Amino acid sequence: MNISTKGRYGLRAVLDIACNYQGKPVTLSAISLRQQISEGYLEQLMAPLKKAGIIVSSRGAQGGYSLARDPQHIVVGEIFRALEGPLNLAVCTSEDETTSCKKKDYCSSEGEANACRNKDCSSESEATACSKKDYCGSGYLWEEIQKAIAEVLDSHTLADLVNKETR
Amino acid sequence: MNISTKGRYGLRAVLDIACNYQGKPVTLSAISLRQQISEGYLEQLMAPLKKAGIIVSSRGAQGGYSLARDPQHIVVGEIFRALEGPLNLAVCTSEDETTSCKKKDYCSSEGEANACRNKDCSSESEATACSKKDYCGSGYLWEEIQKAIAEVLDSHTLADLVNKETR
DNA sequence: CTCATTCCTTAGTTATTTAATAGGGAATAA
DNA sequence: TTATTCCCTATTAAATAACTAAGGAATGAG
Numbered sequence: 001m002n003i004s005t006k007g008r009y010g011l012r013a014v015l016d017i018a019c020n021y022q023g024k025p026v027t028l029s030a031i032s033l034r035q036q037i038s039e040g041y042l043e044q045l046m047a048p049l050k051k052a053g054i055i056v057s058s059r060g061a062q063g064g065y066s067l068a069r070d071p072q073h074i075v076v077g078e079i080f081r082a083l084e085g086p087l088n089l090a091v092c093t094s095e096d097e098t099t100s101c102k103k104k105d106y107c108s109s110e111g112e113a114n115a116c117r118n119k120d121c122s123s124e125s126e127a128t129a130c131s132k133k134d135y136c137g138s139g140y141l142w143e144e145i146q147k148a149i150a151e152v153l154d155s156h157t158l159a160d161l162v163n164k165e166t167r
Numbered sequence: 168m169n170i171s172t173k174g175r176y177g178l179r180a181v182l183d184i185a186c187n188y189q190g191k192p193v194t195l196s197a198i199s200l201r202q203q204i205s206e207g208y209l210e211q212l213m214a215p216l217k218k219a220g221i222i223v224s225s226r227g228a229q230g231g232y233s234l235a236r237d238p239q240h241i242v243v244g245e246i247f248r249a250l251e252g253p254l255n256l257a258v259c260t261s262e263d264e265t266t267s268c269k270k271k272d273y274c275s276s277e278g279e280a281n282a283c284r285n286k287d288c289s290s291e292s293e294a295t296a297c298s299k300k301d302y303c304g305s306g307y308l309w310e311e312i313q314k315a316i317a318e319v320l321d322s323h324t325l326a327d328l329v330n331k332e333t334r
Numbered sequence: 335c336t337c338a339t340t341c342c343t344t345a346g347t348t349a350t351t352t353a354a355t356a357g358g359g360a361a362t363a364a
Numbered sequence: 365t366t367a368t369t370c371c372c373t374a375t376t377a378a379a380t381a382a383c384t385a386a387g388g389a390a391t392g393a394g
Contacts, residue, residue, distance in 0.1 A: 001168070001169070001170055001171070001174070001251055001254070001255075001256070002168070002255060002256055002257075003168055003256050003257065003309065004168070004380090004381065004382085005381075005382065005383090006381080006382085007168070008257060008305065008309075011304075011305045011308070012305050015304045015305060025340095027339090027340070027341090028340075028341075029340085038383070038384080040383070040384055040385075041382070041383055041384085043341080043342075043343085044343095044382095044383090046341080046342090047342080047343080057340090057341060057342090058340085058341080058390095058391080058392095059339085059340055059341045059342085059389080059390045059391050059392090060338090060339060060340060060341080060390060060391025060392045060393090061338070061339045061340070061391070061392050061393060062339085062340085062391090062392065062393085063339075063340045063341065063390090063391070063392080064340075064341085065341090076308060084168055087168070088168075088169060089168070089169055089170050090169075090170065090175065136331060136332040137178075137182045137328035137329060137330075137331045137332035138175065138178045138179050138182060138328065140328065140331040141178070141243060141319070141323065141328060142170065142175075144319045144323070145316055145319045145320070148315040148316060148318065148319050149312055149315060149316065151315065152308070152311045152312045152315050153312070156308065156311075161304035161305065161307065161308060162304060163304075164303060164304045164307040165303040165304035171351090171352065171353085172352075172353065172354090173352085173353085192369095194368090194369070194370090195369075195370075196369085205353095205354070205355080207354070207355060207356075208353070208354055208355085210370080210371075210372085211353095211354090211372095213370080213371090214371080214372080224369090224370060224371090225361095225362080225363095225369085225370080226360080226361045226362055226363090226368085226369055226370045226371080227361060227362030227363045227364090227367090227368060227369060227370080228362070228363045228364060228367070228368045228369070229362090229363065229364085229368085229369085230361090230362070230363080230368075230369045230370065231369075231370085232370090
């Protein structure tokens with residue numbers, strides 16, 4: 001269980017922009033140099049960040065990237081989700097929600113007392129309904145973990161991280 | 168960011184044993200059938216669980232797996248870590264701790280005010296010291312997330328999950 | 335106007351990890 | 365002594381991650 005370079009580098013890039021903006025947009029090459037991440041790879045991280053409305057860009061000489069909003073109005077969860085996608089700890093791949101929890105085989109206890117709950121899927125995304133998921137006891141756990149992660153992500157702003165950085 | 172089948176299947180397997188133990192050890196084939204996980208793959212999950220002292224096994228006819236302790240004395244974090252390894256959200260690969268944070272390039276802010284803190288690495292494992300890590304602002308975030316995950320893992324016992332299951 | 339600069343987009347490639355399968359071996363109870 | 369059951373290791377196929385490459389489009393400076 002880890003966070004991909006996409007998420008890690010991407011956050012560093014946004015932090016870099018936040019810390020190094022001085023009236024002028026910050027160029028990719030400057031970020032690349034400071035963060036020791038190849039420009040080509042950084043480019044790919046900028047696209048989703050831009051799409052998510054976290055950064056804005058301008059082209060041409062003196063161009064580069066700036067934050068779309070003040071750091072205190074950018075929640076870290078936005079950045080994370082833009083890069084890594086919605087939180088989805090347990091794997092829920094099926095598109096057909098109605099078939100959920102019909103197969104009691106997936107549940108680790110037997111007998112009629114065992115009513116598979118339908119919300120064991122911990123995905124944040126509505127699109128991915130569950131027919132193969134980790135049910136019941138384990139599903140509960142993944143959900144709790146996911147909520148804990150979301151809580152951290154959504155209770156910090158970019159400004160908080162900038163403070164940690166320059167302190 | 169997700170949890171591998173190793174962790175998910177493994178937890179389900181342990182839950183299965185907890186729920187279906189009735190005086191006799193639970194066989195792999197029974198777990199396989201109920202959980203719809205191949206026996207071959209399950210076998211590989213049993214090894215670390217056994218090594219971690221979570222389950223015990225007996226061979227031969229009527230053999231199988233049982234819990235090594237009562238479910239209320241098995242913390243979920245033990246199971247998780249046995250299967251997925253120590254929590255290690257940010258990647259810290261170097262073995263040489265003294266080189267940490269010497270390269271200011273990794274930090275996303277410039278200037279002398281920027282003292283890279285040495286503990287940004289969020290790894291639970293002592294063995295993996297950091298020379299390439301996500302520093303400062305971002306390192307702080309990964310650490311907070313990791314602590315939140317550990318809190319959930321370490322505040323639930325297997326008995327808690329069994330209750331969720333059979334309710 | 336034109337040209338250097340900078341972002342933009344897509345395709346392709348390589349490395350790593352995951353998820354399994356396969357097959358023989360060792361212990362044990364009936 | 366034999367069917368059962370766990371044990372161990374190697375191999376492989378698929379998926380994902382992590383880049384690299386390369387050409388294009390916009391823009392500001394001169």
